[in-house]
Amino acid sequence: MKTETRILLPVDLKPVLSLDAYKATGGIRGIERARAMTPRAVIDEIKKAGLRGRGGAGFPTAIKWTTIFEDPSPKKYIVVNGSEGEPGTYKDRYLLQRNPYKLVEGALIAAYVINAQQVFLGIKGKFKQEIANVQRAIDEMVKDHILAKGYMEIVPGPDEYLFGEEKALLEVVDGRGAMPRNMPPFLFGVRCSPTEYNPTIVNNVESMSHVANIMCNSPEWFRQHGSEDTPGTMIFTLCGDVKKPGMYELALGTTLRELLYDFGGGPVSEKPIKAVFSGVANKVMTPEIFDTPMGFGTLREAGGGLGSAGFIVYDEGASMVKVAAMFSSFLAAESCGQCIPCNRGSRIITELLRKFTHGTAQMDDIDQVLFECGRVTNQTRCFLPQEEAILITSIVKTFRREFEEYVKNPPSDPTEPPVPLISSFDENTHTFTYAIPKSFANFPVA
Ligand SMILES: Cc1cc2nc3c(=O)[nH]c(=O)nc-3n(C[C@H](O)[C@H](O)[C@H](O)COP(=O)(O)O)c2cc1C
Ligand code: SF4
Structure with a gap:
């Protein structure tokens, strides 16, 4: 039987509550080691480690950093993504509950590499305990002269899934709503203007925490854990x-x-x-x-x-038709409405799926769902409608028989399973509690 490999979480899971306790586990050695090297050498360490971003796409961190490092722009920024609003995910909050110091140290290493003007930590405003933990870590590091006062700032963000989309995250850091902008962060970063485009590195909380580990130990140590495809x-x-x-x-x-x-x-x-x-x-x-x-x-x-x-x-007790309707309605409710194909398309897909759960669907509605999934992504700003298309198409194709069965024998109960939007985890009972998603019930049945 395999065991856990805790290199981010404390081995005994007891929260690290002070800088002294963090230092006792080797903390702060990473930033000290990084500052004794050239920025290029630090990037080489991250490259050797093979770190891939933990925010969802697995993009190689060293490539992202190199692009911004080599950009001639005089002002650059770091933004950490601590928004965590995807159904089924709780890892960043859990990490910030148990060790907020690693994130602060990792972000400082990234800031050293690109000589960043400032570091912003975008964290959901409702994660009160986690924000307090990170603020305490920042304050202690300021007091210990590891970090300059005012250099690292927490930006509490809205309780929206799109807050985690990097172009929306930058908008929030700039004081606006979570509406994805057109250009990616490496082209237009935070605090930009027509003359200053301020390229910005955006990395996930867990990615930054791994950076601290890699610099504290070594790329070889990091590679001992994990696989060739995804080390760590x-x-x-x-x-x-x-x-x-x-x-x-x-x-x-x-x-x-x-x-x-x-x-x-x-x-x-x-x-x-x-x-x-x-x-x-x-x-x-x-x-x-x-x-x-x-x-x-x-x-x-x-x-x-x-x-x-x-x-x-x-x-096997779960209906994939209902699961599809539940996920689709979550995504439709979270669409910000800037792009018509996404806003209209995700609603149309949800309405079509709800025809199945309400027993009013015809056989050709199955292909209609697939057709709408094919055009929901048409010239859209962010990846949200791609998610809808990938996820819903795969459910319909894999479980087509269930959809056909719903047409032949309409169900008596249209109730969908809850959206697994995690709000807390009870360690003792191993149970999650779920939050109520926004406007979930507001979609009519076509
Ligand atoms: C709709 C949407 C929501 C996202 N939510 C998050 C999130 O909560 N946290 C996160 O780190 N990345 C999220 N991402 C991915 C980010 O846009 C970005 O790729 C990531 O923060 C980059 O960090 P990494 O390279 O360290 O993975 C989301 C993307 C999309 C399209
Ligand atoms: S693709 Fe959808 S969620 Fe993304 S910016 Fe456009 S409307 Fe908003």
Whole structure:
């Protein structure tokens, strides 16, 4: 039986509550080591480590940093993404509850590399405890002269899924709403103007925390954990129909089956596991690919995806038609409305799916859903409608029979499962509580 590999989380899971306690575990050595090297040499360490961003896409961190490092712009910024609003994911909050110091240290290393003007930490305003933890870490590091006063600032953000989209995040840092702008952060960063475009590095909380670890230890040490495809560990959120839902820090390369059965204890009832979703941005995963070693590339090649390692499990008792309607309505409600294909298309897809759950669908509505998924992404600003298209198309294609069955034998109960939007985790009982998503019930049935 595999065990957890805790290199981000404290080994005993006890929260690190002071800078002294952090230093006792080797903390702050990373920034000291980085500052003794050239910025280029620090990037080389991150490259050797093979760090891939933990915010969902697995983009190589060293490539992102190099682009901005080499940009001649005189002003550059760091923005950390601590917005965490995707269904099934709780890892960043969990990490900030247990060790906020790693994030602050990692962000300082990134700031050193690009000689950043300032660092902004975008964290959901409702994560009050986590904000207090990070603020305490900043204050202590200021007092200890590791960090200059006012250099690192927390920006509390709205309780919206789009707050985590990097172009929307920059808007929030600039004092506006969570509406994705057109240009990516490496072209137009925060505080930009017609003459200053201020390229900005955006990295996830967990990515930045790994940076501190890599610089404290070494790239070789980091690579000892994890796989060739995705070195290091990741904090997995496992929720839904398993016996032991929870938070597990595992080396990448662990298989999905090991996560579900060894750590999660297998299905919660006698019904076997039917489908697993990694958040809402990837294709549905079924038992044929459970033996795939988990990594950004390996899971993608197998037809699934790692995303932000938040896994939502359904057993054979779950209706995939209802699950599709639930995910679709979440995404439609979170669309900000700037792009017509996304705003209208995601609503149309939700309405079509709700025809199935309400027993009014015709057979050709199945292909109509697929057709609408094909055009919801037409010239849109951000990846949200792509998520809708990838996720819903995969559910309809994989479980087409269930959709046909809903047409032949309309269901008597249209109730959808809850959106697994996690608001807290109880360590003792291994249970998650879910938040109520916005405007979830407001979509009419066509
Ligand atoms: C709709 C949407 C929501 C997102 N939410 C988050 C989030 O909550 N946290 C996060 O780190 N990245 C999120 N992302 C990805 C970010 O846009 C960005 O890629 C990431 O923060 C980059 O960090 P990384 O390279 O360290 O992974 C989201 C993307 C989309 C399209
Ligand atoms: S694609 Fe959708 S969510 Fe993204 S900016 Fe456009 S309308 Fe908003």
